[in-house]
Structure formats: structure tokens, C-alpha cells
Amino acid sequence: MKPYQVLVVDDSAFMRKIISDLIEKDAEFQVTATAVNGREAVDKVKELQPDLVTMDVEMPEMNGLEALKRIMLDHPLPVIMLSGINEEGMKETILALEGGAFDFIRKPSISSAHDINSVGESLREQMKEAMLERERREARSASALLAAEAPSVPPKPESVPSQSPTKPADKPAGGFEGTTNRLLHRETRISQAPVTSDTAKPVDIKSLNKPARQGDRFKVIPPEANRADGPFKASSEPKAETRAPDASRPKTAAAAGGVPGTPSVTGRERKSGVKGLDKLVAVGCSTGGPRALKAFLEKIPADFPAPIVIVQHMPPNFTKSLAQRLNTFSPLDVMEAEQGMILRKGAAYIAPGGYHMKVTETASGQFAISLTKEEARNGHRPSVDTLFESLLPLDSLERHAVIMTGMGSDGAKMMKSLYDAGIRSTFAESEETCVVYGMPRSAVELQCVSYILPLQDIAPRLVQVVK
Numbered sequence: 001m002k003p004y005q006v007l008v009v010d011d012s013a014f015m016r017k018i019i020s021d022l023i024e025k026d027a028e029f030q031v032t033a034t035a036v037n038g039r040e041a042v043d044k045v046k047e048l049q050p051d052l053v054t055m056d057v058e059m060p061e062m063n064g065l066e067a068l069k070r071i072m073l074d075h076p077l078p079v080i081m082l083s084g085i086n087e088e089g090m091k092e093t094i095l096a097l098e099g100g101a102f103d104f105i106r107k108p109s110i111s112s113a114h115d116i117n118s119v120g121e122s123l124r125e126q127m128k129e130a131m132l133e134r135e136r137r138e139a140r141s142a143s144a145l146l147a148a149e150a151p152s153v154p155p156k157p158e159s160v161p162s163q164s165p166t167k168p169a170d171k172p173a174g175g176f177e178g179t180t181n182r183l184l185h186r187e188t189r190i191s192q193a194p195v196t197s198d199t200a201k202p203v204d205i206k207s208l209n210k211p212a213r214q215g216d217r218f219k220v221i222p223p224e225a226n227r228a229d230g231p232f233k234a235s236s237e238p239k240a241e242t243r244a245p246d247a248s249r250p251k252t253a254a255a256a257g258g259v260p261g262t263p264s265v266t267g268r269e270r271k272s273g274v275k276g277l278d279k280l281v282a283v284g285c286s287t288g289g290p291r292a293l294k295a296f297l298e299k300i301p302a303d304f305p306a307p308i309v310i311v312q313h314m315p316p317n318f319t320k321s322l323a324q325r326l327n328t329f330s331p332l333d334v335m336e337a338e339q340g341m342i343l344r345k346g347a348a349y350i351a352p353g354g355y356h357m358k359v360t361e362t363a364s365g366q367f368a369i370s371l372t373k374e375e376a377r378n379g380h381r382p383s384v385d386t387l388f389e390s391l392l393p394l395d396s397l398e399r400h401a402v403i404m405t406g407m408g409s410d411g412a413k414m415m416k417s418l419y420d421a422g423i424r425s426t427f428a429e430s431e432e433t434c435v436v437y438g439m440p441r442s443a444v445e446l447q448c449v450s451y452i453l454p455l456q457d458i459a460p461r462l463v464q465v466v467k
Contacts, residue, residue, distance in 0.1 A: 001028075003027065003029055004030070004051040004052060004127070005032040005048070005050040005051050006023055006029050006030065006031050006032060006050055006051065006052050006053070006054065007031075007032060007034070007041065007044055007050040007052075008020050008023070008031050008033075008034045008035070008053075008054050009034070009035040009036075009037075009038070009040075009041040009053060009055045009059070009064070010034075010054075010059070010082065011058075012056075015056070015110075016034045016036075018108065018110065018116060019054055019082070019123075022116070022123055022124070023054070023124070023127070025120060025124070026127075026128075028128070028131075029052075029124070029127060032048055032050055033048055033050070036059075037059045037060060037061040037067075038059055038061065038062030038063055038064055038066055038067025038070075039061055039062040039067070041062075041067045041071070042062070042067050042070045042071060045071050045074075045075050045077070046075060049075065050077070051077065051078075051131065051134075052077065052078045052079075052080070052127055052130060053071065053077065053079045053080070054079075054080050054081075055067060055068060055079050055080070055081050055101075056081075056082050056107075057081055057082065057083045057092045057104075058084060058088070058092065064081060064092070064096065065092050065095055065096050068081070068099050068101055069099055072099065076100070078102040078131075078133075079096075079100070079101045079102060080101065080103055080104065080105065080123065080127065080130070081096045081097075081105075082104070082105060082106075082107050083104050083105070083106055083107065084106070084107050085107075087321070090317060090318050090320075091321050091325070093321075094290055094318070094321050094322050094325045095325070097288075097289075097290040098290060098291050098325075100291075102126065102130050102287065102288075102435070103130075105119055105122050105123050105126065106119070107119070108120075126287075129287070129436065133436060277306075277343065277344070277366070277367055277397075278396070278397060279305055279398040279399075279400070280306055280307060280343070280359065280367070280391065280394070280398070280399050280400070281306050281307070281309070281400045281402065281462065281466065282310075282359075282388060282391055282399070282400070282402070283296070283308060283309070283311070283401075283402040283403075283404065284310075284312075284387065284388070284401075284402070284403050284404070284411035285384075285405055286312070286313040286405070286406025286407055286408065286410065286436070287313075287405060287435055287436045287438075288404075288405035288435025288436055289313070289314075289404060289405060289406060290312065290314075290322055291435070292404045292433075292435075292455055293310065293312065293322075293404075294325075294326060295455050295456060295459075296402075296404070296455070296458055296459050297329065297330035297332060297334060298329045298330050298331070299456075299459035299460060299463075300330065300332055300348075300459050300463065301331055301463065302332060302346055303346065304332065304345065304463065304467075305345055305466060305467060306345060306398075306466055307344055307345060307346075307348070307349065307367075308347070308348040308349070309337070309348075309349050309351075309357065309359060309369075309387060310348060310349065310350045310351065311350075311351045311357060311383065311384045311387045311411075312350060313380050313406065314353045315353045315354070316352065317353065318353055319336050319350050319351065319352050319353045320336045320352070322336075322350060323335050323336040323350045326348075326350075330348065332347055332348045333346060333347045334347075334350065335347065335348070335349060335350070336350050336352050337349040337350060337352060337357055337369045337371065338352075338369065339369065339371045340368055340369065341368060341369040342362075342368050343366075343368065343369070351371075351387070352371065352382075354373075354381060354382075355381065355382060356373075356374050356377070356381055356382050356383055356386040356387075357370070357371055357386070357387055358370040358386060358387065358389075359387070359391060359394060360390065361394060367394070374386070377410070378408060378409065378410040379408070379410075380410055383410055383411075384411030385411055385413055386414075387411075387414075388401060388417070388418060389414045389417065391418060392414075392418065392421060399418065399423050399425070400425040400426075400427070400462065400465065400466060401415050401418055401423065401427070402428075402458065402462065403415060403427070403428050403429070403440050403443050404429040404440065404455070404458070405429055405433075405436055405439070405440065405455075406436055406438055406439035407436050407438045408438050408439060409438065409439060410439055411439055411442075412443040412448075413446070415443050415446070415448050415449070416443070416448040418448070419448035419449075419450075420448070424450050425450065425465055425466075426443070426449050426451070427449070427450070427451045427452075427453060427458055427461070428440040428443045428451070428453075429452075429453065429455055429458060430452045430453055430454050432454055433454045433455040434455075440452075
């Protein structure tokens, strides 16, 4: 089998050599060329058409972010960003993830052989996942094309199933790739009755066409896909819930040392919305998550009657930059969670990289953030399963769980436990909008998902259910 061709982009000759050596430790990959800046990278992508690109974030002449934008516009392909741990590099990395990068890794410390090897393992894992997803997408496209070209045989009258309110909706006009996408194009539900703890049922996945190989699916989603006027816009949305507040609304940072440039928070402001808290939303995501979280949080109104706790797989420090970035888009106050924070309505809390996040009930009946350094779970710290598990004993709360794009299966097991405990407000992002359909797929396969929705529909429907 011919190895995948990789373009390595970095302004440092030494770093280009390190990254190239790490990549070629796997015989499936070959460094076909290198580039010293973003401008050269754009030209070589056009000329060589590699399978994958590793891209330094900070470079002279044209940085990685600008190069990514041009590549995704003209020649979309998986791009893995290499980021420094300085503040500017982290901010640029978050923007790159919004702009369509598959994922990122931090640059290795050149003084530590252990760190170099660790970064190499992470890089090769991401590259393998990206190629697997591309191949699965191409296979599905080919299958859909063959199905479209097959002669259509009109069904016999007696073979047409009778219509009833409990049947899934008809296939949308235009069709989608295969049975799975036809079922997942809009909300997939067993019943069209309003969802309550008595009527919600898990999606029956037996009717879905499973891929031959377990894994995730890579998809390059154009940046405009998450815009309100983009091609993935839902045909109908609850306007009252999705209307963004006036952009001039003052935002507060609900944590000490909060987002720079925002007003300080007084004790009275911080306590607002705490008393009488009876609802909670928990969200988990990984690869593709920063972009998904942006699309999700910007559609949640400021008067949302529940706090939102979020686990995004990301290293330490990057989560703070992510929270600051998301805070500029969302009507909610978005912050990196801190130990002991009291949850309040109208706020979203992102687990800090390197810490598990749990929700606990205080002696006074309030609900607070608990951060721990327990062992990684499912290979991650923070872990979605750890967050979801902490919700199990909180039966005084109306709990809602959401899993969006990401590699692996983190969160699925504990979503199943929540579902088995009677929680029927469980959401998963559908395959059509996932960058990687791993974590949501795992939850769907455990039959514990009440709503399977494309990304742009998750927030509006969640608002309906919670309110």
C-alpha cells in the first residue's frame, strides 16, 4: 500500500526535521515535502496535493491560520496544527480549530526526548484517525453514487408501508448518503410525540447501515456551515429561543480573574440565579469540539434557565483561551471552571485541561464545581464520563446530557447510565455535521440517545426541552 503523503510546515528547520522523523516512524506515512511558511504551504498543497498537512501556527510572512483559511477554501484536506504554549499561539490555535483544522498538538520540548516521543504518538494517532475518516467518507460517497445510478423499481402497492404518526419522517428532498444520513438528516426519533420521561425512547440503530470498520468519520465542514445563513441552516427553528440578545449587552466574568476587558463581578452579581436552581445541562466533545461549541453556545439565550457544564478534550491552558473566545460569541457568560464555583443560570463552565470536572451538591443545597487530579479516564483528563457520572446522584435536578463531535467513546457509557436512571433528555450530534463521528456514534450504539440532531439544531431543540 502506498504511504499517505504529508506536507510538514514550520519556519524552524530543526522542528521540521523533528516532526518529519516522528511522522515517518509509521510506515503508513511519508513526508513528501516541507514548507517554511504559510505562503509556501499554500503553493505546495496546490502543486503536490498531499493527503495531510501539519501546520505550525506562528510563522513569518504568512502564519498558519491564514494558510489554513486558503487551503480549506481551495483544497480542503485534514490539517493538524502545531501550537506553542504561549498565549498568542493558544489563541491562534483556537481560531484555527474554528477555521476547519482537524485537530492540534502542542509543539514538543526539544530538550526532552520523552516529550518528543509523547507528542509523536499523539500526532500519529491523529493522522491515522484523519485518514480513516477520509476513507470512510469516500467509501460512503461511492456507495451513495452507485445507489443513485441504480435503476429505480417502483414498489408494488401492497409493499408500501402505511403511514402513521409514529413512523419516522419521509426522506428529505434531495436525499443524503445512504440510509444512515437519511435517518439522521433531521431529528431521529422513535416517536414524534413530545419527549417526556414517559415517552422518550432510544433511537433504534438496528435499521442504520453500520460501516464495516469501527471508527470515526472525518469530514471537512466549510466555515460557513455554522453561520445562520449557511448551507446547513435548519428549515425551521424556534425563533424565540434562538434570537441572540443585543450585542451591546454587558457581560460579566463570573470567576476571579475572568475574561480580560469584562466588568468585575460583585458578590451579589455572582450569586444571582443560584437559589432555586433545578436544571442542569452537561456537554461533552473532543475533535471538532471548539467549532461545535461556538455554534452551540451562540444559540443559547442569555435567560437560559440552567447552567451548562462542558468537557472539551484539550490540554491545560488552552481551555482558558477557548473559554475566552467562546465568551465573545455566546449570550451566556462562558468561563473556565474553577474549584468551588457555584453554578448559576446564564453561565457556561468549561473544564480546565488537566483536571476532571464534577458537579457536587453543597450542604446549603447549592451546586458547585469540583476539580480533581484523578487518573485519566478513557485516555482523557478531563473526561466526559467523569462529568456525566457525577450527575447520577443529583436527582433533585432536571438533567440534560449532550454529546457532540469527537474521537473515541468518552461519555457514552455514563450517558447510558443516566438514561437507565430515567433521564430521557439525551442528545447526540448526527453524523452529517460531525468532524469525527466517534463519541456520538458510541452513544447511539448503546441506544441511550433520545435526540439525534445536526449541530445547528441541537441548541434550539435543547432550549425547547429545557424551557
